[in-house]
Amino acid sequence: xxxxxxxxxxxxxxxxxxxxxxxxxxxxxxxxxxxxxxxxxxxxxxxxxxxxxxxxxxxxxxxxxxxxxxxxxxxxxxxxxxxxxxxxxxxxxxxxxxxxxxxxxxxxxxxxxxxxxxxxxxxxxxxxxxxxxxxxxxxxxxxxxxxxxxxxxxxxxxxxxxxxxxxxxxxxxxxxxxxxxxxxxx
Numbered sequence: 001x002x003x004x005x006x007x008x009x010x011x012x013x014x015x016x017x018x019x020x021x022x023x024x025x026x027x028x029x030x031x032x033x034x035x036x037x038x039x040x041x042x043x044x045x046x047x048x049x050x051x052x053x054x055x056x057x058x059x060x061x062x063x064x065x066x067x068x069x070x071x072x073x074x075x076x077x078x079x080x081x082x083x084x085x086x087x088x089x090x091x092x093x094x095x096x097x098x099x100x101x102x103x104x105x106x107x108x109x110x111x112x113x114x115x116x117x118x119x120x121x122x123x124x125x126x127x128x129x130x131x132x133x134x135x136x137x138x139x140x141x142x143x144x145x146x147x148x149x150x151x152x153x154x155x156x157x158x159x160x161x162x163x164x165x166x167x168x169x170x171x172x173x174x175x176x177x178x179x180x181x182x183x184x185x186x
Contacts, residue, residue: 003038005060006158009072010127010150012047024074029053030131031143032076033150035158036060042154044147050079057088064161066107066153067094091186093161097170100182105172111156113171113179114163161186 012028015021032045032053045053054076057063065072069092073084098104127146134142164170164186174180 001038002061003036003059004062004064005037005056006035006154006161007057007063007065007068007072008033008150008153008157009053009075010124010131010146011075012128012131014125014128024071025078027075028078029075030127030134031146031150032072033147033154035154042151044151046143047079050076054080054082054084057084058082060088062089062091064091064093064157066092066157066160067104068092069095091161093157093164093170093184093186096184096186097182100184107153107156107160109172110170111160113173115156115159 009032010030012030013026015027018024018026029045029047029050032050034043034045034053034056035041036043036056043053043056057076069085069090076084093110094104094107097110127149130142130145130149133139134146160170164184168185169181169183171179171181
């Protein structure tokens with residue numbers, strides 16, 4: 001059985017806190033989440049287990065994410081000597097869609113159209129706030145909020161991918177509110 005691993009992570013720091021997008025490796029991972037089709041389970045990783053996350057990604061037949069090549073992998077590079085982008089087999093759905101339509105779509109807009117209303121539950125800024133609260137209080141409930149949010153993003157990523165595979169297209173609403181279909185070969 002092919003092991004498709006769906007992947008997302010949340011960070012400890014914002015772009016501004018590390019001096020901009022060129023320093024993603026300094027942003028730190030608060031939580032990383034995967035879903036493996038081989039195990040049929042979600043896996044949640046904290047910073048102390050970043051090596052385990054890297055090993056799962058390296059061992060996957062295919063890693064599917066949404067902007068993971070240009071964001072999540074560079075953040076995770078701070079924890080490994082592997083060149084994740086070249087040492088893994090990847091489908092970055094955002095990058096694929098960008099090559100087809102010429103601009104970047106948010107996961108939320110693709111999910112809301114393709115999955116008929118099923119979008120994200122929060123955003124990365126919420127996850128940063130929860131991380132900062134955890135750092136101040138050591139209240140594990142803030143880590144659980146990050147993990148829950150990240151798990152849901154992985155679920156949405158998985159559902160969008162499966163929709164694209166099944167329908168050979170993805171839907172999104174353009175600026176005028178019209179639904180647009182984009183052909184994909186996932």
